Amino acid sequence: MLFKTKERYMIAGLGNPGKQYEKTRHNAGFMALDILEKEFDARPAKGRKSAELSKALLEGKELYFVRPLTFMNLSGTAVADVGSFYKIPKENIIVIADDVSMDVGRLRIRDKGSDGGHNGLKDIIRVLGSQDFMRIKIGVGQKPRPEYDLADWVLSRFPKEAMPALEEVLCTIPDAVRLLINRDVAQAQNQFNR
Numbered sequence: 001m002l003f004k005t006k007e008r009y010m011i012a013g014l015g016n017p018g019k020q021y022e023k024t025r026h027n028a029g030f031m032a033l034d035i036l037e038k039e040f041d042a043r044p045a046k047g048r049k050s051a052e053l054s055k056a057l058l059e060g061k062e063l064y065f066v067r068p069l070t071f072m073n074l075s076g077t078a079v080a081d082v083g084s085f086y087k088i089p090k091e092n093i094i095v096i097a098d099d100v101s102m103d104v105g106r107l108r109i110r111d112k113g114s115d116g117g118h119n120g121l122k123d124i125i126r127v128l129g130s131q132d133f134m135r136i137k138i139g140v141g142q143k144p145r146p147e148y149d150l151a152d153w154v155l156s157r158f159p160k161e162a163m164p165a166l167e168e169v170l171c172t173i174p175d176a177v178r179l180l181i182n183r184d185v186a187q188a189q190n191q192f193n194r
Helices: 025-039 072-085 119-128 150-154 160-170 173-181 185-192
Strands: 008-013 051-058 061-068 093-099 107-110 134-139
Touching (some): 025 061, 025 093, 025 173, 051 072, 061 072, 173 185
Parallel strands (some): 008 093, 093 134
16 A cells, blocks of 8 residues: 655754854744744654754644754755755745845745845755745844944844844744745735735
């Protein structure tokens, strides 16, 4: 008797591993995964050396939540490793990353596209050889001055006054993910790209 494999999706939240990077702008993807894992009652999954994994079921689909352990600039290694191991097609990958071009509290959903200057997205595109994966971008605020070092900015922590707006937008991400895995990209964009 043949058993049909459930449709699989990967939700990769980008960030840097280690306590010193917790709650920094560059770790907005990890923060989103915390919310998603709780919302979807995710359980630890068989790991890969390149990533921490958890797994949940939603509407008969398997969701794999991925935290790369490779540091931001090598995120593609972890995404490709997990995708290959679990046979997840590129079009079933959702990447959640920070975006310095948007204010804190903003969200942008895209079904594909360029890296937009984000090193984690750039590496994923390089390793997968494709831009055709979904993404959720979380606004983390623009640099205060043009000459301010971008690396210092994204590795800085969110100020206390920005946390309510950040937490509010993070709580909308489970609804966005539900729409994306049901291929309602246009509806997700209409609802969350503001």
